[in-house]
Amino acid sequence: MDLRQRAEEIVAALGGRENIQAATHCVTRLRLALHDEGKVDKETLQNIDVVKGSFSANNQYQVVIGQGTVDKVYKEFVQAAGIGESTKEEVKESVSGKGNPLQRALKTLGDIFIPILPAIVTAGLLLGIHNILNNEGIFFDGSIIQVYPQWAGIADMIYVIANTAFAFLPALIGWSAVKKFGGSPLLGMVLGLALIHPSLLSPTDYASAALEGNAPVWNLFGLEIQRIGYQGQVLPVLFASWVLAKIEVFLRRKVADSFQLLVVAPVALLLTGILSFVVIGPVMFIVGNAITDAFVAVFDTAAPVGGLLYGALYGALVVTGLHHTFLALDLQLIANTGATFLWPILALSNISQGSATLGVMLATKDEKLRGLSLTSWISAWLGVTEPAVFGVNLRFRYPFFLALGASAVAGTFIAWRKVEASSVGIGGVPGIFSILPGSWGAFAIGIIIVIAVPFVTTYLFAKKKKNV
Template sequence: MSFSREEVQKIIDAVGGKENIITATHCVTRLRLVLKDEKIVDEAALDNIDVVKGSFSANGQFQVIIGTGTVEKVFAVFAELTGIDTDTTKEEVKQASAEKSNWFQKALLGLAEIFVPILPAIITAGLLLGVNNLLTGPDIFMKQPVIEAYPQWAGVADMINIIAGTAFAFLPVLVGWSASKKFGGSPLLGIVLGLVLVNPALLNAYGLADARLAGDVPTWNLFGWHIEKVGYQAQVLPILAATYVLVKIELFLKKRIADSFQLLLVAPISLLVTGILSFIVIGPVTMFIANLITTGIVNIFDFAPALGGLIYGTLYAPLVITGMHHLFLAVDLQLIGSTGSTFLWPIVVMSNLAQGAAALAMFFIFKKKKDRSLAGTSALTASLGVTEPAMFGVNLRYRYPFYAAIIGSGVAGCIITVAKVKAFSIGVGGLPGIVSIMKPGWAIFALGMLLAIVIPFILTLIFSKFAKQKA
């Protein structure tokens, strides 16, 4: 999408001028601004700028939706015109946003800063696992698996499985790296700590249950105290807690050890103490908590699957507005690590498709060329899992498309949850998401996708007839 310097200057003027901008950065689709006074923002003027697809305020930031690919170019001009230092602005945005947020918003922002950077690796792994499933699953293209009918594909399937499975098996490494950056420590130490928790010398977490049944769990004998010699593959909570402890020890030591001795003492002591604590205390305690959480969520959805799917399907999009959806990303990963699948992520696909379908309906309702273009492109990106342009640029602006979307998402979520549709991984949160779904649930999941598209589309057309705010 093309844009001009004049359009970027109009964005600056609409948000109150460069004197109203404390600092700024960008993500995949949005400019993220921390402003002195959000009340003076001229949102009507923003809406009339061709390159802008919408705007909203959340977590202490005023966010201007530009779109994937274009936002980096717009930000480069934005930084030039405002004189923002692009080398330091991200940390300044975090600090400024935190100062304007309450403790709960800070916690959600922290989760986002940990999990969003590693999300591309997880989504890629999920998509590749889906491809592997197509090659190895029976009754997909034919009665027998592809690798049995065409053995020459077996090696390819095995390679894909190894490549895809690595991101989940070594999830603690990814989380350790990202969390240590967030907590202010050394990312390298976070990586090493993650590797410690998945070291091949440890009993693989996936085999722990069978080993316990067989009474064959290896242990360390620490002065008569037997500690299970178990790894934490695909686990989230243990590495999060352990990394927090690691960074606190590292920062404590850096303040008290002379610079000339830090290389020799800080990292070894930090890793040794944290590693021992991880196997003795942190790992067992957080795994107990993680099992309680996953068991509790599973039991709730088992007790009332229709209600659970309806509520989560209806509320997921509002959760995105508040940023709370990042909390459930951690829950999804923990469910996959503990049970081998997740029933929550398939509902996310329903929500994304519903937002796209509502935006698509607005394409036929809008009269202005710019609005129709925005609705069409945002519907397409939502069908591939990126919903911000559709949600914030179209649906929330007129409200009734948003209501139609969450109704459709709730109905679809209810149906697929009752049918016990599960995903073996997090994948692309749109139409390609079906490859991440376990085979028995494909038909119902496809039905859910159809309903998540048709219901919001029709309801949006109907609601538009009675809406006070005409498109």
């Protein structure tokens, strides 16, 4: 295969060199900033043999190439396009001004959580393994470590390793958020750690202390400030990070270079820290509780309806790129209630899209489409649906909507059965490890629904339409 020729064909299909502003790549895709996406010849692009799909998300045009090959195509692509290699941040900066204020805000939230997602997902998977070892009634009347005490040490060690990402979540968010807002990531991490300092009581412990009349406070010139930590909270550290970055950037512009080390970081961190404990933390804690209480109320009063809507809409959220924003809500639910009822529906939605892709794979006689469907199906069942959604399902449309229907049905069922996850893990078939053990049976039925229904209906529909 002549990759230089394929790269030139991709450039031409994208509207020519003059339409390409910047380009980078991830594990499987070219990620492009284009001047005008309306100039893209999607049909020609789709027919290039190295291209497995294309789509637009977050104002970036993305061309699916495949793992390994994308590195080689990218090197040829930047030469064919006459542009230099760019980082992901540079491409994001090229398109940062596009979209309305709400789109930009949601994109910013996604950009903050995507870098820390691997740590959160890994922690969730390890917590799932700990749940299997520690919870009773899964394989025996008691837990595995009760039957085999020699496993108690490794179970506790797994918990310490896994829980670290959640215990220090504000530090991770602070690092990523301040970096996104243009400040020093290390200061963001320190701010996040300050909000969960060991000398501060957790919200639960503080509430208990308040009932006993001995809740600790700071006295600031007659003003009593609660000495409360924000363990597991999302909104306080998000807004505090924005304030920190803005103060730091302002001071960098105003303070002479010779005094910046002595002034910028100490002043920015001190001011933001005081504001966080006096204003930002208490206000955002109330807002976060109000949001989670609203969702809990919906699922308490009409759980099947909530499951139906979220199951039907989550796949569409992936198309728009808004699905990452719900990670913040999952984490807030876990912090406030100890579990999330949204994430199990997410996991089933991912499996459903993969099952529809499997139906296409078995129905088609096109070898290129069959290979793309195979890798996309496996990827979706392991929690990454973009190749399945953009490379296969949206291409023919009906697999995508049949998968949405199946996930809506499964979401309705598991919401009715009150299925919850104790952590955010791998959003696919392995996601069952994050489900509370008492709900494994109901979640397994949900998995059967999203495997069987999209696969069978897509296969039959494809055979009838004869368009794959």
